[in-house]
Amino acid sequence: MGRHDLVVLAGLLALSILPPFLTDYLERVITSALLLASLALAQNILLGYTGYPAFGSVAFFGVGGYVTAVLMKDLSLPFPLALLCGTLFSGLLALLIAPPVMRLKSHYFAITTLALQLALGELVANLEVTGGAQGINLPIYRGPGGYLIFYYLFWTLTLVAFLINAYVERSTFGYALKAIREDEVAAETLGVNTLLFKTASFTLMALITGCSGGIYAYWITYIDPTSMFDPVLSVKMFVALLMGGVGTVGGPVAGAFVLEVVSETLWGQFPRVHGLILGLLIVLIVLIIPKGIWRRR
Amino acid sequence: MDTVLQLLVESLFLGTFYAFMSLGFSLTWGVLNIINLAYGSYIILGAYLAYTLHIYLGLDPVLSLPLSFTGGFLLGLFFQRFLMNRVMNLEPFMVLILTFGLDIFIANALNLIFRADIRSIDVPYAERSHLLGPLIITEVKALVFVLSLILTALVYLLLHRTWTGRAIRAVALDREGARTVGVSPEKIFLITSGIGTGIALASGNLYGVLQGFTPFDGGMLTVKAFLVSIVGGLGRVESAVAGGLFLGVLEVFTGFYLGEGWKFFASLIVMFLFLILRPRGLLGGKYYGET
Numbered sequence: 113m114g115r116h117d118l119v120v121l122a123g124l125l126a127l128s129i130l131p132p133f134l135t136d137y138l139e140r141v142i143t144s145a146l147l148l149a150s151l152a153l154a155q156n157i158l159l160g161y162t163g164y165p166a167f168g169s170v171a172f173f174g175v176g177g178y179v180t181a182v183l184m185k186d187l188s189l190p191f192p193l194a195l196l197c198g199t200l201f202s203g204l205l206a207l208l209i210a211p212p213v214m215r216l217k218s219h220y221f222a223i224t225t226l227a228l229q230l231a232l233g234e235l236v237a238n239l240e241v242t243g244g245a246q247g248i249n250l251p252i253y254r255g256p257g258g259y260l261i262f263y264y265l266f267w268t269l270t271l272v273a274f275l276i277n278a279y280v281e282r283s284t285f286g287y288a289l290k291a292i293r294e295d296e297v298a299a300e301t302l303g304v305n306t307l308l309f310k311t312a313s314f315t316l317m318a319l320i321t322g323c324s325g326g327i328y329a330y331w332i333t334y335i336d337p338t339s340m341f342d343p344v345l346s347v348k349m350f351v352a353l354l355m356g357g358v359g360t361v362g363g364p365v366a367g368a369f370v371l372e373v374v375s376e377t378l379w380g381q382f383p384r385v386h387g388l389i390l391g392l393l394i395v396l397i398v399l400i401i402p403k404g405i406w407r408r409r
Numbered sequence: 410m411d412t413v414l415q416l417l418v419e420s421l422f423l424g425t426f427y428a429f430m431s432l433g434f435s436l437t438w439g440v441l442n443i444i445n446l447a448y449g450s451y452i453i454l455g456a457y458l459a460y461t462l463h464i465y466l467g468l469d470p471v472l473s474l475p476l477s478f479t480g481g482f483l484l485g486l487f488f489q490r491f492l493m494n495r496v497m498n499l500e501p502f503m504v505l506i507l508t509f510g511l512d513i514f515i516a517n518a519l520n521l522i523f524r525a526d527i528r529s530i531d532v533p534y535a536e537r538s539h540l541l542g543p544l545i546i547t548e549v550k551a552l553v554f555v556l557s558l559i560l561t562a563l564v565y566l567l568l569h570r571t572w573t574g575r576a577i578r579a580v581a582l583d584r585e586g587a588r589t590v591g592v593s594p595e596k597i598f599l600i601t602s603g604i605g606t607g608i609a610l611a612s613g614n615l616y617g618v619l620q621g622f623t624p625f626d627g628g629m630l631t632v633k634a635f636l637v638s639i640v641g642g643l644g645r646v647e648s649a650v651a652g653g654l655f656l657g658v659l660e661v662f663t664g665f666y667l668g669e670g671w672k673f674f675a676s677l678i679v680m681f682l683f684l685i686l687r688p689r690g691l692l693g694g695k696y697y698g699e700t
Contacts, residue, residue, distance in 0.1 A: 165502035212685045219444055219501035223635070224684040230632065231677035238670045343628070347509050354506070387517030394510025398503055399495055 113278055113361055120362030124274060127267060131260055139263055143331070145372035146266035147324060151349040152356070152364035153273035154320035160359035161280050162313040163293030164214065167222035167346060168229030169321055172202040174340035176322025177329035178236055181248045184330070186241070191253075195326040202322025203315050210311040226343070233341030247336030250329060262331040269327065270365065273320050277361045289313055344390075348375075351397055411543040416661050418544055422554040424657020426615060428650045429557040430630070431637035432564055433608035435652075439644020440581040440601045442501065443493055446508040448634055449627030450515040451606055455481065455613020456530075456622045457519055463530050470530050470614040471556065477614050478607040485606025489599050497598075512627055519624035529621040553615045560611065565646040567604075577601055581644050629673070636680045642690035651691050 113121070127146075131139060151173065159165045180198035183189045189197070213224055236242040253261065280286035288309045291299035300306050329335050348371065356367025378389050434448045445451075455477045459470040468476075492511070496504050537548040568574035579587040580597040587594055616622065616630075633656060641652025656676065663675040683690065 165500075165505075167502060167505055216684065216688065219505060220684060220688050222502045222505055223444065224681060227632075227635075227677050227681045227684060231674060231681055234671075234674035234677060238674060343509070344513065347506060347513075350506050385517070385521065387513055388521065391510045391512070391514025391517060395492070395507055395514065398499075398507040398510065399492070 113281065116366075117278070117360065117362035120365050121274065124267075124271060124365060128264075131263060139260070141372060141376050143259075143263045143266055144376075145369045146263070146270045147328060148349060148352050148372055149365045149368035150266060150270045150273050150324045151321060151345070152352045152368050153270065153277055154317045154324070155349055155353055156277055156358065156360075156364045157280055157289075157320075158313050158317045159353070160277075160364075161286060161289040161293060162310060164310070164314070165218075165222045165350075166225045166314070166317065167350075168225035168227070168343075169317060170341060170343070170346045170349070171225065171229035171232050172206060172318040172321040173325035173328070173345065174229070174232055174236070174337075175205060176202045176325030177335055177340045178242055178248075178325075179322075180326035181250050181329045181335055182241060184250055185248055191330055195323065195330075198326035198329075199319055199323040202325070203319040206315045206318030207311065210314040211307060214307070214310045214314060226346075229341055229343070229346070233337045236340075237337040242337075245337060247334060247339075248329075250333045250335070252333050253330060259331070262327060265327045265331075266324070269320065269323055274361065274365065276316065276320070277364075281361050285309070285312075347394060348390075351394055354397060355401065412665075415544055416665055417658075418546070419550070420657040420661040421654070422550045422657075423661060424654035425554050425557045425561070425650075426612070426619065426653070427633060427637055427656045428653025429561045429564075429608070430612040430616070431634040431653060432561065432646065432649045433605035433612075434631075434634035435638040435641070435643050435645075435649050436577075436601055436608075437605040438638055440577055441493070441497070441598050443497070443504055443602075444501070444508070445605075446505055446631055447512040447515060447627070448508075448609055449630030449632075450512045450519075451481065451484075451609035451627075452613040452616055452630050453519065453622055453624060453627045454484075454515060455610030456617035457523060457528070457613075457624075458610065459614040459617045460528055460530050463532075469532060470618050471552070474556075474560075474611050474614050477610040481607035481610030482603040484610070485603040486599055488606070489602035493602065494595075494598070512631070516624050516627055523624060525623055525625070527621040527623050528617075530617045532618060535618075549618055553619050556615060557612075560608075561646060561650065564604075564608070568646060573600060578644075632673075632677065632680075636676050636683075638690070639680055639683050639688070640690055642692040645692065648690060648692045655691075 127142065134142070151169070155166065155169055158169070176198040179201045180194045183194040183197055184191060209228070213221065216224055237245045242248065253259070255261065280289060288299070288304050291302070291304055292306050292309060296306055325340065352367035352371045353364050354367070355370055356363030356365065374393070375386070375390065378386055382389065430452065434445060437443050437445055458477055458480060459473050462468040462473045462476065463470060492507065496507055532549070534548045534552070539546050539548065568578060576587065576592045576597055577600070579590070579592055580594050584594045587597070637649055637652035637656050639652070640655045641648035641650070659675055659679060660672050664672045667675070
């Protein structure tokens with residue numbers, strides 16, 4: 113980890129003692145930023161270290177959220193158990209589809225995952241068990257701590273994802289991923305089992321993304337296909353990643369916080385044109401800083 | 410039997426429209442290797458242009474087709490010159506993000522001007538239909554079918570019978586090779602982007618006649634253009650026709666036998682399977698974007 117990454121880690125740790133000083137509004141903004149950070153960190157394992165852009169990674173956000181919600185509502189499972197199932201189910205799905213999907217390169221890989229995301233969104237919109245297009249109402253959390261619990265859940269997830277990224281950065285596992293990113297054929301020639309490592313990277317991404325979706329579902333208490341499989345969320349995550357710096361440990365977190373603060377400030381001021389500004393912001397960021405605010409290794 | 414015949418005719422009508430609608434998407438992908446996620450919003454832009462011209466000038470959307478094409482052509486030149494040229498050397502997924510931002514921008518700009526209400530272009534022949542033996546032929550659908558057929562044929566002639574068309578195909582096959590025989594790829598990129606966007610806006614006229622639309626329908630149309638390009642293959646008229654007819658049959662039959670709700674899901678699953686099993690499509694070959 114470089115100096116920048118340690119600053120981000122310190123900031124992240126400081127967030128754990130911040131809640132007593134926060135207004136409800138700020139608490140919500142930071143929770144959203146942490147959510148975005150967890151997604152960006154998950155994608156970073158795949159895009160940043162392995163070089164595969166999963167444009168539709170939000171598919172696993174939706175799957176994690178829906179599995180958690182359905183288990184809580186239909187089987188009355190307690191939240192921790194439901195969340196665990198949602199997370200594992202996302203990982204399992206990723207494990208199954210990774211081998212065929214990860215034979216594709218670059219934008220073909222990107223759009224295949226996007227097709228998967230939209231297809232799953234349409235599937236849950238048509239199934240009865242998922243409440244169709246109307247979506248699902250979850251029980252409201254009334255335990256100790258109130259909504260602060262979600263702040264800490266997302267905080268924990270982000271911290272775990274951060275540590276996984278830090279591990280990938282310096283471990284043999286990570287070196288194998290980076291070898292695939294730089295030159296897949298060469299990595300294969302040198303004896304790296306590329307399929308195994310690509311599948312592991314994809315599954316890791318899906319586990320974190322799915323867990324994030326599960327927490328989100330309980331936090332927001334009402335989910336529908338449009339909000340859980342939203343391509344806008346994918347793009348926001350990518351923009352956060354690009355702003356922070358792809359392939360760095362701290363970058364995704366920094367990018368997520370900057371983007372969330374910027375869009376919240378604009379949101380509050382010009383609610384009528386926020387979509388317009390978001391679109392413009394995305395275009396400008398790709399044009400101005402295609403390599404991220406910081407650096408790229 | 411009559412039902413199946415009726416469904417087949419509907420598939421043919423819709424599929425031919427999809428073929429024309431997707432030509433621009435397929436062409437810019439095949440020639441420039443740019444996947445334009447804002448493509449559906451271009452189509453919707455065309456629909457609103459035709460709607461505005463119809464409301465204020467009383468211009469029939471069929472008559473405003475050349476206007477839409479010209480407007481789209483200029484818009485395509487503009488976007489290529491000031492946006493796409495800057496990102497063509499970056500990783501392809503950056504272009505996906507850029508064009509998605511553009512899509513959000515256009516959809517929200519339209520929403521700001523026209524609001525989110527469903528609009529439709531009320532042409533006098535909107536409700537007319539005729540009995541042809543056992544078949545019911547809606548005048549609007551037949552009109553869109555014939556126009557799509559003519560326009561698709563025109564694009565085919567452009568690509569195969571003119572110097573510019575041959576140059577476009579040459580650049581699609583081999584950029585450096587084209588340069589050595591005196592074709593400037595940069596110029597061809599501009600022209601192709603213009604033609605592609607022109608096709609998108611022009612097909613918006615037809616889409617507006619065919620059904621109601623809102624500013625946020627672009628995403629769905631992009632996915633359709635996607636499916637047509639992937640099933641058929643990139644950059645060729647014959648590929649777009651094959652893909653378009655495939656999508657037409659798929660949508661009409663799943664819509665009728667499984668219910669409207671499953672139509673989009675079926676398209677997406679087929680697209681997913683094609684991408685995994687045969688990413689080059691049915692008639693795909695060796696164009697630049699297909700490597």
